[in-house]
Each structure stands twice: as structure tokens, then as C-alpha cells.
Amino acid sequence: MDNVWKKYEDDDLNRLNEICDDYRKFLSVSKIEREVVKNSILLAEEKGFRNLEEWIREGKKLSAGDKVYVNNRGKSLALFVIGEKDITEGINILGAHVDSPRLDLKANPFYEEDEFAYLDTHYYGGIKKYQWVTLPLALHGVVVRKNGEVVPIVVGEDESDPVVGITDLLPHLGKEQMKKEASTVIEGEKLDVLIGSMPLKEEEKDAVKKNIFMILKNKYGIEEDDFLSAEIEAVPAGKARDFGLDRSMILAYGQDDKVCAYSSLRAFLDCPPCSKTISCILVDKEEIGSVGATGMCSSFYEYAIEEICELLGHTERTAIARCLSASCMLSSDVNAAYDPLYSDVMDKRNASYFNHGVVFCKYTGSRGKSGSNDADAEYIAKLRNIMDHGNVHFQISELGKVDAGGGGTIAYILANKNVNVIDCGVGVLSMHAPWEVTAKADIYEAYKCYLAFLQEA
Ligand code: MN
Ligand code: MN
Numbered sequence: 001m002d003n004v005w006k007k008y009e010d011d012d013l014n015r016l017n018e019i020c021d022d023y024r025k026f027l028s029v030s031k032i033e034r035e036v037v038k039n040s041i042l043l044a045e046e047k048g049f050r051n052l053e054e055w056i057r058e059g060k061k062l063s064a065g066d067k068v069y070v071n072n073r074g075k076s077l078a079l080f081v082i083g084e085k086d087i088t089e090g091i092n093i094l095g096a097h098v099d100s101p102r103l104d105l106k107a108n109p110f111y112e113e114d115e116f117a118y119l120d121t122h123y124y125g126g127i128k129k130y131q132w133v134t135l136p137l138a139l140h141g142v143v144v145r146k147n148g149e150v151v152p153i154v155v156g157e158d159e160s161d162p163v164v165g166i167t168d169l170l171p172h173l174g175k176e177q178m179k180k181e182a183s184t185v186i187e188g189e190k191l192d193v194l195i196g197s198m199p200l201k202e203e204e205k206d207a208v209k210k211n212i213f214m215i216l217k218n219k220y221g222i223e224e225d226d227f228l229s230a231e232i233e234a235v236p237a238g239k240a241r242d243f244g245l246d247r248s249m250i251l252a253y254g255q256d257d258k259v260c261a262y263s264s265l266r267a268f269l270d271c272p273p274c275s276k277t278i279s280c281i282l283v284d285k286e287e288i289g290s291v292g293a294t295g296m297c298s299s300f301y302e303y304a305i306e307e308i309c310e311l312l313g314h315t316e317r318t319a320i321a322r323c324l325s326a327s328c329m330l331s332s333d334v335n336a337a338y339d340p341l342y343s344d345v346m347d348k349r350n351a352s353y354f355n356h357g358v359v360f361c362k363y364t365g366s367r368g369k370s371g372s373n374d375a376d377a378e379y380i381a382k383l384r385n386i387m388d389h390g391n392v393h394f395q396i397s398e399l400g401k402v403d404a405g406g407g408g409t410i411a412y413i414l415a416n417k418n419v420n421v422i423d424c425g426v427g428v429l430s431m432h433a434p435w436e437v438t439a440k441a442d443i444y445e446a447y448k449c450y451l452a453f454l455q456e457a
Contacts, residue, residue: 003355004393004441005248016444020250023262023443027252028157028239032140033075033284033294034231036098036258040077040265040282044069047269049079052307062311065273070304075284075294078304079268083277087312088319090326091305092457093279093419094268094450095296095410096261096333097286100254101125101432103132103191103234105141109227112209117196119164121234122188125287129186131433136163137193138237143222143230151220156237163237164193193234236434243437248355250443255436257286260332260425263443267450277308278454286333286410296410302417324417328379328457330424330450331411335359336399337427337439345404350397352427354439357393358449361423364399366406373411375422382457383422390452393445424449 008016030036041049049067062068062082069079076098080091103121111118119139123129138156145151156163168186169177177185199207200214216222240252250259261282268280285295292298302320309319338351352359362380365372380396387394399407415421426446429437 004357004445005355007393008441012444016440019263019266019447020440020443022266023259024240024242024250024252026262027250027254027258030258031138031235031254032100032102032233033098034142035140036261036282037071037074037077040079040261041069041071043265043269044079052080052304055311056307060311061313062308068308070300070307072298072300073294076298076300077282078301079265079280080304080308081268081271081274081278082308082312084273084275085277087277087305087309087314088322088326089276090323090328091277091279092274092454093281093327093329093414094264094332094454095281095283095329095414096264096331096425097257097284097290097296097410098261098282099125099284099287100235100256100258101127101287102254103137103193105139105227105230105232105234107228109232110209110212110224112206115197115199115208116194117208117212119193119195119234121191121193123191124233126432128182128433129188129191130182132191133166133168133186135165135434136237137165137234138163139232139234141230141232143220143226143232145222145226146229151222151226153220153232157239164195164234166191166193248440250438250440251435252438253434253436255426255438256334256428256431257332257425259428259438259443260334260446263426263446264330264332264450267447267454271451271454274455276457283410290410290413296413301414321418324414324419327414327419328453329411329414329419329421330453331373331409331414331421332446332450333409333411333423333425334428334431334438335361335397335423335425336407336431337429339429345400347398347401351400352395352397354427354429355441356395356427357442357445358395359425359427359442360394360396361399361425362396364406364408364411364423366408371406371408371412373409373415373421373423375411375420379420379422383424383453386452386456387449389456390448392449392452394449424453 052068109119236253243249243251290296363372363374
């Protein structure tokens with residue numbers, strides 16, 4: 001397998017740069033799941049998609065070529081284009097997740113200590129805690145007032161905004177700290193975000209914290225109590241950037257799994273009319289086990305297909321079972337790319353490499369494939385054929401050495417519904433770190449792969 005840059009002609013390079021530039025811009029304004037869903041709906045509506053609820057309300061039947069989406073609580077999204085073939089002949093599904101590791105604010109986040117105001121956090125997903133100190137952080141999310149009004153919050157992204165962050169001990173006094181294991185050198189309870197140091201003149205107690213509240217009240221009209229019903233995430237501040245002096249890579253927060261979410265959505269929206277129904281799922285909560293109403297384990301996706309079946313005139317009880325059993329899915333999620341600095345955790349013959357194309361992963365899991373979806377050989381053979389036909393450069397890998405650890409994705413969840421599923425995505429360096437790295441050539445090949453899959457699976 002060759003480095004795919006060597007194979008590109010000018011047409012490829014132009015298309016690659018166009019897609020990667022759009023991806024970088026999308027990523028810079030789509031750091032958390034709610035922002036991804038909102039911005040994805042905007043892109044879909046530009047292409048003529050409409051909310052399925054409108055369809056249901058109007059009692060309109062669906063037919064081939066119709067484009068609909070289901071917005072699940074603003075945190076996950078399912079899009080469909082109805083095909084010529086009957087829906088019981090199956091759907092070609094792309095599924096990615098749009099949540100990423102971060103620091104969530106606790107329900108009672110504010111406190112003042114020795115004239116500093118802090119936000120108390122509870123980390124979300126698998127992080128190396130020591131990576132999150134001394135970084136510029138931004139706050140993204142929503143505060144929901146008692147009357148139901150949703151106040152969106154983004155602080156720290158505009159050039160003129162302040163940023164916040166977590167302090168660390170100076171090395172001069174870090175002798176004891178440096179003896180600790182990496183997992184405890186920064187403890188979860190110490191990941192508290194410093195947000196202010198200026199007291200209100202006329203206040204005796206918590207004067208710094210009170211000053212912060214005055215600022216929040218003036219800017220957003222919110223009170224301390226309103227944070228009881230809020231979801232605010234502290235994430236690395238700043239835009240996605242070209243990475244490398246040759247600009248061959250992208251550095252950004254949250255590329256697991258927005259690199260696959262964006263390339264899947266882009267391929268889905270660019271896809272010409274298909275004979276089968278096609279779908280793209282962008283889902284929340286993968287990093288903590290796909291739990292909750294907005295995670296992949298929720299029934300929302302099946303409910304959406306049930307609604308669609310009914311609007312297509314399928315009222316028989318078996319329609320959804322037949323549809324899912326005939327469906328194919330790519331679980332679009334990232335893979336741990338080979339890193340020469342950490343080659344000891346990789347099996348070189350079964351690793352994924354930067355610039356070697358989109359990565360198929362037959363199984364993930366840990367301790368002997370536990371928790372994985374093991375895609376069957378027949379399905380992989382079919383996909384190999386589609387990739388070759390679509391001139392897609394791909395590689396097949398595992399997630400690191402057998403006993404090195406492991407991980408999971410949403411693949412097994414739809415597989416449990418009897419859908420044919422395999423993991424398929426982009427290799428990442430520094431996965432789950434505040435700033436992750438991907439290769440542009442792999443993003444382009446993922447896009448081509450998803451496009452070929454939607455049309456031919
Ligand atoms: Mn992932
Ligand atoms: Mn992950």
C-alpha cells in the first residue's frame with residue numbers, strides 16, 4: 001500500500017482542498033454536539049431537506065427523492081433520502097458520533113476560593129487529565145431558564161473574547177507532584193476552571209464570584225440558579241488549523257468523531273439520487289457508552305424508520321424488521337493511526353497509517369474482542385468490491401496490539417438490530433487529546449468511500 005498523495009492528479013488535489021477547507025471551517029464553529037446538529041441542519045436545509053415532523057403534521061405521503069431529517073433534542077440527527085426501491089429492501093446508513101471528550105460543568109459549578117472564582121467540572125469521556133491544564137479554554141452550551149427559554153453560550157472563540165483555563169503547579173515546587181502516576185498527577189476534582197479575580201467593591205463575601213454573576217446577568221440575563229438547568233462544556237479555545245509545514249494535516253479539537261461526521265454528512269448531501277434509501281446518523285453520547293435518549297442505544301432511530309415506513313404506506317408489523325435486516329451500515333468512526341513515537345503499542349502489519357486512505361476495522365473491542373461488532377467476511381468482500389469500483393484507497397486495521405487496551409464505537413448497536421455493520425473512518429494521532437491530528441488525504445478518501453457506499457451497497 002502506497003502513500004496516496006503519490007497517486008493524486010490535479011483534480012484530486014483541488015477536490016481534496018475544497019473538502020478539507022470546508023471541514024476546517026465547519027469544525028471551528030461546531031465544537032459540541034448541539035452545534036454540530038444545528039450546523040448540519042442548516043447544510044441539509046440548503047439542499048432541500050425538511051423536518052419529518054412537518055411531513056407528519058401535513059399528513060403527506062413520502063415518495064422516491066424526498067429528503068427528510070429527524071432532530072432528536074438538538075443533540076442527535078438522522079437524515080434520509082427516500083430511494084426508488086422499497087424501503088424493506090434496506091437502507092444504506094452512515095453513522096458517526098458528534099460528542100467529544102471535554103470538561104462538563106457540574107450542576108453547582110460556581111465557587112470562590114481565596115479571591116479566585118472557579119467553575120467546578122466533571123470530565124466527559126476518556127481523557128488524560130494532565131493534558132487539560134494550562135490551555136486556553138472556551139465555554140460552549142446552553143442555559144435553560146425556568147420558562148423554557150434556551151440561552152446559547154459561546155465564550156472564548158471570538159478574537160475579542162476572553163478565554164478561561166486550568167492552572168498547574170510550577171516545576172520549581174512540583175517535586176512531590178512529579179512522583180505521581182500520570183493518571184493522578186492532575187486529579188479529576190482539580191480540573192477546575194479559573195474564571196475571575198476581580199472583586200465587587202461593595203461586597204464582603206464572595207466578591208469575585210458576585211462580580212462574575214453581574215457580568216453574566218448583564219451579558220446573558222442569567223442568574224446563578226439558572227445554571228441548575230444548563231449544559232456547559234469547557235473545550236479547547238481556537239480554530240481548526242492546517243498542520244505541518246506542508247499543510248498535509250489538520251489540527252483541531254474534537255476530530256473524534258467530527259472528522260467522520262463531517263465527511264459522512266458531506267458525502268450524504270453530495271450524493272446523486274440512489275436506488276436504495278440512504279441515511280446519515282449523527283449521534284450523541286458515544287464517548288460515554290452511547291447511553292441516554294440522544295445516544296445510539298436510544299430507540300429514536302428505529303422510531304424514525306417506523307414513521308417513514310408508515311408514510312411510505314407500510315403499515316404491516318414486519319416492515320421495520322425487514323428493512324433493518326436488509327440494511328448496510330458504515331459506523332463512521334476514527335481509528336488510532338500508527339505513531340512512530342509510540343510504535344510499541346501497534347502491530348505494524350495490522351495498524352492504520354496516515355495518508356494510506358480510509359480505514360476499515362473489522363472489529364474493535366478489548367480483552368479478546370469483547371464489546372466489538374465483528375463484521376462478517378461476506379460483507380467485507382462486498383465493500384472491497386465497492387471500494388475498488390469507486391477507486392477508493394482503503395486499509396484494514398485493528399485498534400492497536402491485542403493486549404494494549406482497546407475501545408468501542410456505535411457499530412455493535414445497529415448490528416444488534418441485525419444490520420450489516422463495519423467500522424470505517426479516518427486515522428487520528430493524539431486521539432482524545434485537546435488537539436487531535438488527521439491527514440487530509442485520509443479525509444478525502446473517507447469522503448469518496450462514503451459516497452461510493454451510499455450509491456452501491
Ligand atoms: Mn469515536
Ligand atoms: Mn472517542
